[in-house]
Amino acid sequence: MIIALYPGSFDPVTNGHIDIATRASKLFDKIIVGIFATPEKNLMFSLDERVDMARRALGHLPKIEVKPYSNITVEFAREVNADVLVRGLRMIGDFEWEFEMAMMNQMLSPGLETVCFMASQEYQFLSASLIKEVASLGGDISKLVPRHVAEALKKKGIAKIRK
Numbered sequence: 795m796i797i798a799l800y801p802g803s804f805d806p807v808t809n810g811h812i813d814i815a816t817r818a819s820k821l822f823d824k825i826i827v828g829i830f831a832t833p834e835k836n837l838m839f840s841l842d843e844r845v846d847m848a849r850r851a852l853g854h855l856p857k858i859e860v861k862p863y864s865n866i867t868v869e870f871a872r873e874v875n876a877d878v879l880v881r882g883l884r885m886i887g888d889f890e891w892e893f894e895m896a897m898m899n900q901m902l903s904p905g906l907e908t909v910c911f912m913a914s915q916e917y918q919f920l921s922a923s924l925i926k927e928v929a930s931l932g933g934d935i936s937k938l939v940p941r942h943v944a945e946a947l948k949k950k951g952i953a954k955i956r957k
């Protein structure tokens with residue numbers, strides 16, 4: 795049985811993340827989508843909101859379980875008995891960072907393999923940060939995120955305008 799951990803900030807989960815998790819679930823026996831509590835990013839959503847949105851987005855996939863974590867990723871991987879770390883690679887920008895992370899994780903936890911999935915063509919230019927920016931300016935992002943995520947983004951946008 796091969797257990798994979800797909801870690802990230804998922805702020806919020808997008809169709810790009812769902813695509814990677816779905817494809818990974820065809821290769822591995824169990825996928826833990828690990829939602830990191832405190833990434834070095836400006837977060838729009840709380841940990842509970844990110845977990846809840848990811849659970850709703852991935853609930854139809856029986857091999858996938860969404861779990862929050864706040865320790866270092868390799869430690870969380872040990873806790874959930876993961877053999878593999880899953881990451882997604884978009885054409886522009888991701889490679890160097892993912893390579894660096896994979897090398898660091900290999901040093902910290904030898905034997906934990908990083909497997910990168912090439913982003914699908916339609917999601918190459920999709921990132922959670924761009925989604926947040928476009929949504930907060932009132933742009934239509936409904937083709938790029940599940941409906942409940944689009945609604946949550948809309949609510950945050952309205953809350954921002956009221957402030």
Ligand code: ADP
Binds near residue numbers: 805811
């Ligand atoms: P991001 O802000 O880039 O969405 P995350 O930390 O949530 O950041 O991403 C977790 C993992 O998912 C990373 O490996 C990232 O490269 C990958 N990923 C993010 N968006 C996409 C996408 N559109 N297609 C494929 N992989 C993606």
